[in-house]
Amino acid sequence: MAPDKTGPLPERFADIKKDIAASYPEFQERATKAWAEIIQALGETTASIVEKGSEYIPQVYFKDLKNLDRETVDRIRRVGTVIIRDIVDDAEAAKWKEDLKTFVKENPDVDGFPEPNKQFFELYWTKPQVKARSHPNLLAASTWLNQLYHLKSGAADTTLEGVDLSVPLTYADRFRIRHPGQVWNFHPPHVDGGTIERWEEPNFRKCFSDILEGNWRAHDAYDLEGRLNARTSLYGRPSQVGPSHSAKYFGSVLTNAKSTVFRTFQGWLAMSETGPGEGTLKTFPDVLLSNAYIILRPFFRPICSGDALLDPKNWEFDLSSPEFPGIFPKDGGYGGPHPTPLLHPHLQLQKTMTSMPKVYPGDAVFWHCDVIHEVEGAHDGSDDSAVMYIPAVPKTPMNLAYVARQKECFLDGQRPPDFPKGTGEKGWVGVGAVEDVTSQVGRVAMGLQA
Template identity: 60%
Template sequence: MLPPRFADLKREIAESYPDFERRVTDAWAEIIQQLKVTSEVVKREGSDYIPQVQFKELHNLSEETLQRIRRVGSVVIKDVVDDADAIAWKKSLDEFVSANPGVQGSPANNKQFFELYWTKAQVQARSHSNVLATTVWLNNIYHTKGDKEGVDLSVPLSYADRYRIRHPGGDWSGFPPHIDSGSIERWEDPDFRRCFTDILQGNWRLHDPYELDGRLKARRTVYGRSERSSLFRTFQGWLSMSETGPTQGTLRVFPDLGLSNAYIILRPFFRHLVDPESPEIYDPKNWSFDISTPDFPGIYAGAQGYNGPHPSSFTHPHLRLKETMTSVPKVSPGDMVFWHCDVVHSVEREHTGLEDSAVMYIPAVPLTPQNEKYVERQKETFLKGLSPPDFPRAGGESEFVGVGGVADILTPVGRRAMGFA
């Protein structure tokens, strides 16, 4: 149970929009019906539903393809980096771990997800010209009607994150469906809430997930949670260093961005009238508008503020997550996968393949005042070999053998992205 003040937040939101109850009740029924239709299509098409494009064709895509990318909110971009370079980076990372047995990772007895940020391979990959050009292209899918002061979507910034080299077998249960970059803040922070104004006005079909107004000043970590991005990533992403396909421990996404946003944002204002496990749960008639409780389904109190959204079949039944969470298509070394910052995503629990599934996490980050301030702080941690500002200050990398440095930044645009303008 969340604190009682969150019931006040619901009432505050309801009072902020004209005719709120009627409008969102009508929208809720429409969203539920559309989710049923979309779920059938996603279930039928599977991984083919997720767009795949070539890096060299990014600026020549048809409007139909662009619209599909915007709607799905996820995309596979092929051949961003040469296969040989990506494979060499994986080899370098394996060697780094072997040379530094004190590296932190999980699981502790068979490390595969590493608390490393500044290896030479990571610094080189983030500063690769094609990688940064790809993130610029993604940033420019966004637009704004509001103030652009200090914003340049064509100037990429670099956000240091970790990597994984997942071995075959095992059970990864720690990455169920979730959304990063903001928890209860989506409703509580006025700027963040502005991103979803059309939804809260009942005009859910007009919602534009690529409008920057609201996102630029949104506070994503009001409660100071660690391992939560405090800067604005247009898309989260990773670069593959191996050949990995469905069932081999890859990423899964809910492939309809606007629809999932609409459903998740309105879910706290409705309660079910039948058993959640009943087939009748899917009927809009079995849901009632209710702002009397502080519950925000999928949001959970943690040691540092609040975690989530973590939608599940119990809290968000109409998403039909068991059927709609879709594995991204097969990728090769040098391919990149990106998903919008609001996309519901998870990691496959099982890896049934025969080889490692290896990726470096590299998101798309534009130049904004908020982001530039973060990169300045991040640069100082880089120079000192410490964990970046958003991550736990455990250990550090300065004493490791073969850690990366400024000399490993490959390009001038990479230096600018790291704050070395």
């Protein structure tokens, strides 16, 4: 686990809490009742998570996506994490890994870390990455995930203007080929896609209105209202951390990428076998409970310590403090949320952070944009753990605008807009080109065709 991060946060953050409290009727009474209910529900869920382990994570096959029963779909929505198997042929995905290794060998100056044994690469436009992102099956899986979202009943139809959940877009990201034996502890439990903005930014706050009203069980993490216009970065922090920071951050903390697009699910495609204990992803497998707890946590402070913290009677309502536990100053803005055992004891992260089941080349892991996630610190397997990061991105005005800028970077061999400036890939051996995007859906997704 990462060290617990604290402020100092500006005193005006206390005003954010007071403004929220003033915006909801009987806020203290309703929030206090909800807080106790959430803590009880977390205790019950923790027991089930511990009992089932990795099997708690839903697993489905790509070919079955259109025919899944309601119970399975509801389970995926609640857990917020899913393994989709056999999206790409095993041999094709495994070959992509070998082709990426060849690319790195033929272009030895590529940026990556750790030095001198690079395993995480600042590469975006290699042929395997371009082919994988534009693969019809990957985009079909993305569409299925996007369509788990919906517009809240009764909201104005104009909210969806320019939005089409049936049209997937691409978001160019990187890849890793992690070697066994290397300890990585720069991805502790965290949530991406916005920090203090969850409370401060009015549109983003709408996503959690039911929780703030005390009606936390009605919270729908898949409601589009608020998501489409949410400003997830108010402070102009750098979008992503690049390899130039690796000397500072490798062995410590490297998290909270500031994506400027709306990703319904983050995800990666496996290019190797990877299982628990082999450097895989871990998630907190209940997006309803984690959202409810994290959003209400700043309004309560403990009045004791130790095991007694688990009793909701040992917490009191408090609007006086500017602290938002798990949020901390960073890069001229704020990082987090970084839930920790000390600051968020009821999540029982030591027990509940759940490793993904064993995956094979061509399988993919996807996790909801609000899900708490981390990367296993140890890779105790015998082979490389290799994945390409490919999220699910729907067509929205904001996302289309980003893809248009991203396309220009692709055509010029430069890094995408959300990522740190640095050496591009133009002219390198094995870089992808427009002709590597062979499907129509792939061309649309990459902004190459209307």
